[in-house]
Amino acid sequence: MSTIGLIAVDLTVALLCAAAWLGAGITAATGRGGTAKALTAGAVAVTLARVVVVVLLAGRGWWFVQDKVTFALPLLGLAAVVAVGVLVSRGASAATVPLLAAGFTATSGLLLPFFSGYPMRVDQALISISLIGAATLAAWRVTSPAPVRVGRFVAAVAAVGLAGAALGLLPAQQVDAGEQHHHHAVGAQVATAPAPGGQVRRFELAARRASVTLASGTRTEAWTYNGSAPGPEITATEGDLLEVTLTNVDIDSGVTLHWHGYDVPNSEDGAPGLTQDAVMPGGRYVYRFLANQVGTYWYHTHQASAEGVRKGLFGTLIVTPRAATPSADVDLTLPVHTFDGIVALGSHDGVTQKAVPQGTPVRLRVINTDSNPHRISLAGTAFRVVAVDGNDLHEPGEVSGVALRLAAGGRYDFAFSMPAFSMPGSGGGVALLVDDDPVRGALRLGDGAPTGTSPDTSAWPELDLLSYGSPLDAQSAPFGPGSRFDRDFTMVLDRGLAMVDGKPMYAHTVNGLGHPNVPTQRVREGDLVRFTVVNRGLDTHPWHLHGHRVLVLSKDGRNVSGSPLWLDTFDVRPGEFWRVALRANNRGVWMNHCHNLGHADQGMALHLSYDG
């Protein structure tokens, strides 16, 4: 069973457990002793079942069970022993309050994972105990036939709760003593000239509000670069120097340009508050960097990014190799974006038709500019996934009848030769579908004649990129799962109550904390750095580190068996844990965050910083 499946079973058993103990308490309170005894027996059985499930879950990783093993289950065990003891020795009626207390303890165990993360903290334990105590006292007061004096107990419960609250409000510890990062990142030198043979490519991007018309005629109020969404296509040849001047006309919250997946010098990274100040209306910022990575990339604002990118502040960045021969005659860049709920490829919602002669080499560059993953399927042809996140794969094999899940922010380059005849089931020609939808945000390549019925790709299996392509021989790999790592960071992703930018909220958390309280990760230049990213929650988290690409080592403990997979964004689904690594070679202070930009705004972000 998958880890998330086990988590679901655990939640279900926890729900039954709470219901059984509470039911036993309620029936005892209302004088139905027989039923209370039967429910207690059931509650004990379910509690033991929960122990078994937690033991199974522990096999998937300590991160998934730490709160249960160290707190929730021992406390429930204690409450259960007391309740059963009183029930056996003094009867159901006398056991009312202990049974209800066990019910409250079980309820807290059910709710705890939704509020606290990994590692569970002492303040959270104290507050839980205080709440269980308060509920128990209230139940005692309400169910007791004679008046009870609960005063000193109330004081004790309140003291425990206050102690917990006080501990929780203490400032979070910053690794390496509360250093402050300002805008003086000591990054790599910014290039001032192109590489030999390259040229300077200048672009001017003005951020402004505009009404954008999609291909179907639907108008949408967008935030744009130069009045269009997506913004202008930025293209370069390997070795060129890109010089992009950003100005802001009327985006009141400010804008920047972040070069997603491009390992630019720190000062060019576009992270507001970290590498530059946001460009406010009337302001400007010039970005310069060498186009030294070939492939499919994109740019977007990083200021209030969830809203800004959603409204249209993004565009594509394509860098082609210097070697003159183009690899494909038809080379299409297809940024997937959802405008007000309408899925589009670029600005094309609906079906885009294009005539492509048979035998033509085709390259499709699909970019997910949304905050959620998309399922991409290519019907009507066998194809190769030649690059992921701009990085070429090693010996990618030909596949067909499979779909790929594209992480938020991620890119796939597909290559194929336009087939000589239509494959059965494709509806004629080649179709690229987003989320298996044949009519919204779809691309159809054919011989020019109207294409027929739409292919149904919804039952296609998902291609596992971890076993796609072939590995490099051991000497060629720069490092791997067996390497000795200088730094080893663990990030456990979850939801919970946490402070985010000084305000308490139901946050998306890293190790139980929200931005900017998540300790900064410190590395030295030259370090081999390993990250373990665990998703303990119920939402998908596309993880994105600025300034570096990471080599995937393993997922859920299974090593990559196919082509080396260099990614800048990897989708950590609920219950998964990924191990990835990098060589620290780009000095500065970098954002390390969830690329579901709403999650990042709600706390799921931290910094990685170079010493010295």
Add this chain to the structure above:
Amino acid sequence: MNQAMRRIYVVLVGLLLASGGLQFYFAAVGAFTKPQTEDSFALHTLNGRMVFPILAILATIAAALAKAPGKLIGLTILPLGLGIVQVLIIVLGNVIGGATEQRTTPLALAILGLHAVNGMIILGVIGNVMRQARTHLTAAATAR
């Protein structure tokens, strides 16, 4: 004093009933919003996660202060517990049913549909609480 508290209790239960009823209205608003976005159910989410739980807790405190019978106090907190079940139905339905961000499954939908059934149960419970709270109020009035 007690009479006033009992009246406040009835009023709070009335607000809880209204909040519960509005959930159905907001659900329909969300279901018919086009295009569907994450914001379509914003009113339903806000009312369900914030307003309703707070009203349920306030009503329960009022029940205790109004010296309602223990059984009625317990019944007043029940909608909160069932509200938690509402969230768990969605979480567990998606996970057990194997639904993804893009696509639900028949099994997931079979479980997710219970969200409406449990919603009706919640309304029924609040209706029951309302009846008993009013009886509690009338009892105080006649006892005077």
